[in-house]
Amino acid sequence: MPPQLRLNAVAFISPQNHPILIRTFVQGQDELKYHYIAHTSLDVIDERITAAIAAKSTECYMNLLYTMEDVAVYGYMTPLKVKIIIALALTDSVVRDADVLTIFKALHTAYRQSVANPFLRLNAPIDGYNDHSVLLAAGSPKWKAFRKRVDDIGKAVGVATMTA
Numbered sequence: 263m264p265p266q267l268r269l270n271a272v273a274f275i276s277p278q279n280h281p282i283l284i285r286t287f288v289q290g291q292d293e294l295k296y297h298y299i300a301h302t303s304l305d306v307i308d309e310r311i312t313a314a315i316a317a318k319s320t321e322c323y324m325n326l327l328y329t330m331e332d333v334a335v336y337g338y339m340t341p342l343k344v345k346i347i348i349a350l351a352l353t354d355s356v357v358r359d360a361d362v363l364t365i366f367k368a369l370h371t372a373y374r375q376s377v378a379n380p381f382l383r384l385n386a387p388i389d390g391y392n393d394h395s396v397l398l399a400a401g402s403p404k405w406k407a408f409r410k411r412v413d414d415i416g417k418a419v420g421v422a423t424m425t426a
Contacts, residue, residue, distance in 0.1 A: 267361060268351035269419040270333055272412055273300035274373060277343035285409065287416045288351075296349060299335055303327050303347045307337050322370075323363050338366040346370060365419055372411035 273296070274282040286296045306327040314321065324337035333349040334357065340346070346369050350357065 266420045267357065267365075268353075269348060269365070269416050270351055271296035271299065271349040272369060272416065273297075273303075273345075273347040274369075275300065275304065275345040275347065279304055279345075282344070283409070283412065285412050285416070299330065299333065299349055300347050303335050303337055304345070307339065307345055307347075310337070311339070323359070323366060325359065336362050336366070338370065340370055340373070344373065346373070365415065368415045368418075369412065372408060372415060375411070376405065376408035 270288045271284065271286045273284045276282050281297070281300065284293075284297055284300055286293050307324060310324045310327075322338055322340060324339065327335045327337045327347075329335070329352060332352050334352050336348050336350065338346040338348075346366055348362070348365060348369070350362075
């Protein structure tokens with residue numbers, strides 16, 4: 263039986279490095295810690311992107327970015343340059359890349375389904391501006407379905423408790 267992963271946080275970052283959604287799943291933890299983790303991950307992701315461009319790689323999954331205290335941070339970048347960062351609780355068991363990649367694909371699908379909904383773009387400016395954070399505005403009540411999808415993925419992965 264494979265070890266149970268515990269998802270502590272998920273972050274969606276726009277191509278311009280603006281947070282779209284940072285969702286924490288650990289009660290009693292400082293949410294600011296996961297904002298810090300998401301922002302520090304961007305530096306590592308930029309280094310990996312530079313190396314991938316030099317190697318002409320098209321891989322979206324960026325593997326383990328780093329470990330910090332009690333979390334292991336993994337990164338993924340969609341073809342539209344939206345970065346997805348997850349923080350898993352550190353355990354003594356081995357975390358398989360296939361398991362982490364499955365989580366990222368589910369999160370990417372949730373994001374893609376939300377952005378593809380044409381009815382939620384009514385208030386967005388139509389000037390060719392490519393910042394998805396304006397379109398997504400994940401804090402607004404309109405994007406309740408996206409947050410629910412992310413929460414459902416968190417529950418499926420193994421979240422003990424949830425925070426709002």
